[in-house]
Amino acid sequence: MAPRLSVVVPIYNVERYLEECLDSIAAQTFDDFECVMVDDGSTDGSAAIAERYAAEDARFRLVRQENKGLGAARNTGWRHLGEGTEYLAFVDSDDSLPPGAYQLMIDTLDRTGSDFAAGNVLRFRSTGYYQSGAHVKPFRETRLKTHVTELPALVTDRTAWNKVYRRSFFDGAGIRYPEGILYEDAPVSVPHHYLAGSVDVLSEHIYHWRERELGDPSITQGRTNPRGLIDRVRSMELVREWLLARPEPKFHENLRSYDHNCLVEEIPMFFWWVPDGDQAYREVYQEHVSRLVRAIGVERIDALRAPLRLKYRLTLANRMDEFVALQRLHRFYRHRRRQLARLSHRAAA
Structure with missing residues (x-):
């Protein structure tokens, strides 16, 4: 009889972390699973570690391929599911x-019949665990059988790995991870x-997301890498293209909601990093963000708060020196506010 759960683990040059990852899967209280490990052309000892797990635990299988990137490795794992x-x-x-x-998410899905369950996330490093800022809003409280139209904050739930999907839903949706770009999660998750007919949102922390401290930073930590910015904008464009291609009228309103989230939450993340980037990064920012904003509609800027309106206007006009000066001023005052808040908290204590 087939196991109830398939877990896909793409692997590329992670020998420092892989055993901890695979041990955490092997130790799941829900043990009726298969784990499809995809070695994406690793050049370190990762493949040997994965081979050992496959030899010692029948639930683990290893698939090998030439290096093609994370999206391609996930797709390969999906193709090799039992x-x-x-x-x-x-x-x-x-x-x-x-x-x-997995016990929590599968028990929940068995009870509700939802298409997938998504849960809260902790970031971690050598000094300990802390709440993932990217997952605060959508996972503030447990809500079963909900939907992004009922809980708009779910549009920010873009990560691939804090979820358990009903396999029939994932396969039937026909959406695969884009290959050859970073930030490939959102064009599938959003x-x-x-x-989905309904989604189960769990406030419990069901995933531990590493903040790398040694060696190369993770994709999300390479914030002033021009390729990262280009691919993150492309990720947003892919979601927009998917929504635009849907014939159902309800997706027109979904597009408007998604565009608003891009303007007020996702694109403004770039604002904080631009002052730290070099000239090449700032040029990439100006070109690609401007293209996305024009596709959304420049008139949408008029409805935003004044600070956002000004930053978008400076970006579109390619007045980057003024943009950087404004953003540095914003960062200074935000830092000062946080200092004052800490002092006030200590005084009250």
Whole structure:
């Protein structure tokens, strides 16, 4: 009989972290699973570690391919799933899970019948664990059988690995991870939120997302890498293209909601990094963000708060020296406010 859960783990040059990741999967209290490990052309000892797990635990299987990137590795893992598994999950090979993560999500899905469950996330490093800022809003409280149209904050739930999908839903949606770009999660996760009949949102922390401290930073930590900015904008464009291609009228309103989120939350993340980037980064920012904003509609800027309006106007006009000066001033005052808040808290204590 097929296991109920398939877990796909793409692997590339993570020998420092891989055992911790695979141990956390092996230790799940829900043990009726297969783990498809995809070695994406690693040049370190990662493949040997994965081979050892496959030899010692029949639940683990290893697939090898030439290096093609994270999106391609996830797709390869999906193509190698066993027949008849009911649920599907993805794990990045430098991260880990608490022991009860899959038991909680699968028990919830068994009870509700939702298309997938998504849970809260802790970031971690050598000094300990802390709440993932990217997951605060959508996972503030548990809400079963909900939807992104009922809980708009779910549009920010873009990550691939804090979810368990009903396999029939994932396969039937027909959406695969884009290959050859970074930030490949959102063009799959966001459309899935719109396509789902219902989603289970869990406030419990079901995933541990590593903040790398040694060696190369993770994709999300390379904030002033021009390629990262280009691919993150492209990721947003891919979501927009998917929504634009949908014939159903309801997706027109979904597009408007998604565009608003891009303007007020996702694109403004770039604002904080521009002052730290070099000239090449600032030129890439100006070109690609301007293209995206024009596609959304420059008139949408008029409805935003004054600070956002000004930053977008400076970006579109390619007045980057003024933009950088304004953003540095904003960062200074935000830092001062936080200092004052800490002092006030200590005084009250």
